[in-house]
Amino acid sequence: MSEEEEEETSEVPILNLESSTFLSKWSPPRYLWRGLSVLILAGQVIVRTIKGKIHWKNTLQQLERVGPKSVGVCLLTAAFVGMAFTIQFVREFTRLGLNRSIGGVLALAFSRELSPVVTSIVVAGRIGSAFAAELGTMQVSEQTDTLRVLGANPVDYLVTPRVLASCIALPFLTLMCFTVGMASSALLADSVYGISINIILDSAQRALQGWDIISAMIKSTVFGSIISIVSCAWGVTTLEGAKGVGESTTSAVVVSLVGIFIADFALSCCFFQGAGDSLKNCM
Numbered sequence: 001m002s003e004e005e006e007e008e009t010s011e012v013p014i015l016n017l018e019s020s021t022f023l024s025k026w027s028p029p030r031y032l033w034r035g036l037s038v039l040i041l042a043g044q045v046i047v048r049t050i051k052g053k054i055h056w057k058n059t060l061q062q063l064e065r066v067g068p069k070s071v072g073v074c075l076l077t078a079a080f081v082g083m084a085f086t087i088q089f090v091r092e093f094t095r096l097g098l099n100r101s102i103g104g105v106l107a108l109a110f111s112r113e114l115s116p117v118v119t120s121i122v123v124a125g126r127i128g129s130a131f132a133a134e135l136g137t138m139q140v141s142e143q144t145d146t147l148r149v150l151g152a153n154p155v156d157y158l159v160t161p162r163v164l165a166s167c168i169a170l171p172f173l174t175l176m177c178f179t180v181g182m183a184s185s186a187l188l189a190d191s192v193y194g195i196s197i198n199i200i201l202d203s204a205q206r207a208l209q210g211w212d213i214i215s216a217m218i219k220s221t222v223f224g225s226i227i228s229i230v231s232c233a234w235g236v237t238t239l240e241g242a243k244g245v246g247e248s249t250t251s252a253v254v255v256s257l258v259g260i261f262i263a264d265f266a267l268s269c270c271f272f273q274g275a276g277d278s279l280k281n282c283m
Contacts (some may be wrong), residue, residue: 012159038233044155045163045229053156054164062165066127067172071190074122074173081118082181083188089223090189103200106185111212112272115178116170119265120223123170124256128231130164132252135235136245146234154236163228169216170224178216215271222267226259 029038048054087107093102135158138144182204189195234252238244 056163066165067169078181079184080178081186086185103203107204107208116219128227131231132235132249136238136248159232166224166228170220174220
């Protein structure tokens with residue numbers, strides 16, 4: 001065998017060794033396997049719920065936490081958002097002589113967009129961060145492994161109750177925020193711009209349809225599932241101790257908000273094709 005052939009044969013194992021070492025050190029990006037964990041967790045929650053594997057005590061506890069304990073901050077936010085939105089356009093509508101359209105515009109804006117989105121943002125900041133922090137702490141302290149040893153399914157005990165509570169509570173919070181937002185807007189328009197509350201309510205009643213309220217509740221249910229599943233998925237995939245818990249909490253809220261905005265755009269495209277007919281009714 002010549003010297004050149006010996007050099008070629010000696011180089012082949014080295015290349016194989018380098019490639020195997022490279023593959024052994026490679027791992028999928030964190031955002032990729034976290035995204036997959038969201039899909040897997042969502043599928044598990046759906047299957048376990050259909051099978052009736054629901055821990056009702058935990059579900060009621062989480063429902064109280066997501067619903068009644070979030071009412072105050074949600075209503076306060078809705079009131080100020082409604083007044084700020086009213087200030088932006090009521091004066092111009094008054095100058096154009098469109099006083100009888102103000103209530104319809106407020107009702108459509110609140111029912112279709114503002115109420116479900118604002119409520120979900122508040123809940124994502126308050127509840128989503130708590131879900132991620134709690135499950136992240138349990139993950140790094142190996143409490144989830146303890147549940148498995150005791151024969152309890154962490155999905156049934158920890159994740160499903162949070163998802164169900166969020167999906168149930170968000171629509172009712174949205175309806176309350178819609179009511180408070182409309183009330184604050186009507187009071188501001190009456191006290192500052194002299195537009196009668198009766199005119200605003202009559203215009204809102206003529207513009208608003210049943211589908212507008214139903215679509216708001218559907219949006220809220222979808223947003224609640226996004227917040228809870230993303231937060232729980234980020235929590236159960238937490239690594240690196242206390243530092244990882246903080247990172248998971250922040251990342252869960254950010255991803256939840258982005259998911260809410262994307263879902264809102266998609267649902268709005270499916271549900272609504274414009275507000276022309278509704279606005280004609282309140283002219």
